[in-house]
Amino acid sequence: MSKPAMLLCMLTLLLGACSQNQPSLPIDSSAATSGAAPDQSDVETPASTDTSASQAALQDLAITPAPSSSVTNVRPDGTLLVGNQAFFPMGFYHVSWAGNAARRMHDMNAIADLGFNVMNATMFDPLDDLKGYQTLLASARARGMKLMVEDYNDVSIQTLKSDPAVLGWMIADDCNRLVTPDMLKSRNQHVKSLDPDHLTYASMAISFSNSHAAYFGKSDAIGNQSYPVDDGGDPVSVVYPVMKQLVTESKVNGTLPIANLQSFRWPDGRYPTTRELYSMTNQALGAGVKGILYYTYLDSTNDMNTQPQLRTELKKITGEVKLLAPLLMNGQRQEVPTTNGNVKATIWTLGNLRYLQVLNLSDTDRHSLTLSLPGSTSTLAPVFSGRPATMKLKTGSITGALDPLTAQWYALR
Template sequence: MGAELEIAPGEDGLWVATLTLPELAAGTYRVEASLGPIPGQMAHLFVPLQDRKPTYLTDTGTILVDGEPFFPIGLYHVSASHYPMLADAGFNCVQGVGPQDLEQLGATLDACAENGLMMDAPLYAGGLVAANLADSLAGIEAYRDHPAVMCWKIIDEPDIRPEITDEVPDVYIALKEADPDHPIELTLCQPPGFEYWADFCDIMQVDPYPIPRQPLTMVSDWLDTAMAGLEPWQNLTAVLQSGWIPNPMNQPTPEQARSMVYLSLIHGAKGIFWYSFRDPGWELENTPLWAAFPAMNAELKELSMPVMVGEADGRVSVTSEGDVVHWRAWEYDGRTWLLMTNPLEEPITATVDPGGICSVCDMHGEGLEEIDGTFEVALPAFGSETRLLTRR
């Protein structure tokens, strides 16, 4: 294949071998090294695809459904019998079923469509990747044109599944060849590896679960790490915890949940999923957080357009003691949308400099006032606020 090997003496009596390879096609390669009769070592070399943006992602990482921007607000571990309940609560996406039973997959996709939901289709039954490829390709062949398909998911958390780690790159290539339109997804849980896995997905989900032991800024830290390794066209979706353990309950309060949503949007997410709706002994609709979802999802839907298609407004700045407040501003539809959240359990005041004379109000048009200079926003513990700025 035209490879060249150069061996040179190094430090401490060691020798350094440098292997130079020609340009390789995308795929997985095995490199073995041995010296005389001494058993050698093997490594895998992964060459990622080039020009791999799928049709249904924009150049800025927004998912497209029917040609329009789509912000998934989804739930894990949901059955079709609960789809009407989810739709009523403002969800628009679910983790669906796999292609091992094509008839069931088709029926579940139909149920999604009937309830105005899109499906994140999992391909990893039994935690398998390569062993599921034939079924995955059959599912894609049968349903890639179904209107409820949002994406195909290779595997959940391959970064802690060493038995399938080396299978993901080739399966990613095979899935993209079968469906160049829909995005291919991974969910990840180990931030040091986010950049590596970015080569083998179009949608990257990350699942920071800070409650009860970590600060809420675990969410922003993970999203910042993920964003640093993604191409502009790749979608970043945050998987946030709605809880799954009943005792002691690991569910955030409504204020904490809303702050995590704001942290996600401010730090680059263009999709939100929640984990989970069902787990052993767990029924989300019978927990305290469930009642907060309709209002929270309605707010998220309204904020999603500025987040997906707005332009950064560099005229705005926000300061707070210790720079505690997280914020971001977008220009959209003739106004500046300023999102702010306080991820701590102590109240704090944010000072906003809009960068010019403007009128300011909240998302409901209330509190309208003319501002020539700075203004303050009081943020309670885990408080989140949006201000709309209209410039003169």
């Protein structure tokens, strides 16, 4: 300056289970023990029912088997593959030099406890820190975590590349400000010559109005930084269009698009609220990103250990994304037109499963929404209990009002 992962080998199981355990009932993202089924008369209000059996099936599908290898590739659609299995990277940056080796280890475990599967961690020194980083990798491996190594020194790469916990190498930060596209390409080629089996990753700030297409295809993955809270600049609603720009430009070269989302406070600013954090996350998902890295768990002025409310919200978010991961990685995404630019609606289809996400991007205004969806829809069920669910199904249309910065998910049948 993400711990959900649904792997590709589970797709067959998911599709086979659809006819018996179609996940059209609400899911409690934190405990997955209760929910609501749709009232069969116009779905005015979901009726409470025991959905533990369906939720248990979904939890089983969300279990990640060990990949056959740690080799990474990016599918043409931008999905990350680890050992030929789809993987949704979701994690945190960690500016490790703001602490020490013990703090880095502590925070890796704290990030794993929140349900994340990736940590982007810096090395203190490419030579003196090799043993310490190997210890960190071993502990990460035991926690089911992958590390994006924020170093691309030859010695570091040669020493660490064989560790299965290595996801890849961060080869540029703020690349559209600090390096040229040719410099990024050269750096990428050099790192790939040393380690062709892991990701190269670069991060930059992509505006929704300015193209940075020349940087795509110069690394395996590109992160887009969007940090609007209290920097005196854009509203929170900017996340959706800038992530759409990231996804659009990533598709040209088959690049993995990763959202870099704000979990920190600017100098003299404030941390995001839980509502803002949830909205920014869902805006990125709605735009079609294939991974998320929050900035940051630790730097010289920010410490997520001091933010219990945000940590609680993040743990809930990771549980939700883990359940959504099959759709996000393997589903067909379709935007549904709306008459209000602040309201976004997206359908994901996977086999005979259909899910709807609706967003209100405004941080001040409540907006109404009426949708006529493609295909027939007889039931509408909220996916996550404990989250707002204000949409109703009436005479073939979905209608309701969305509070500011609201994100809602529904299963359609």
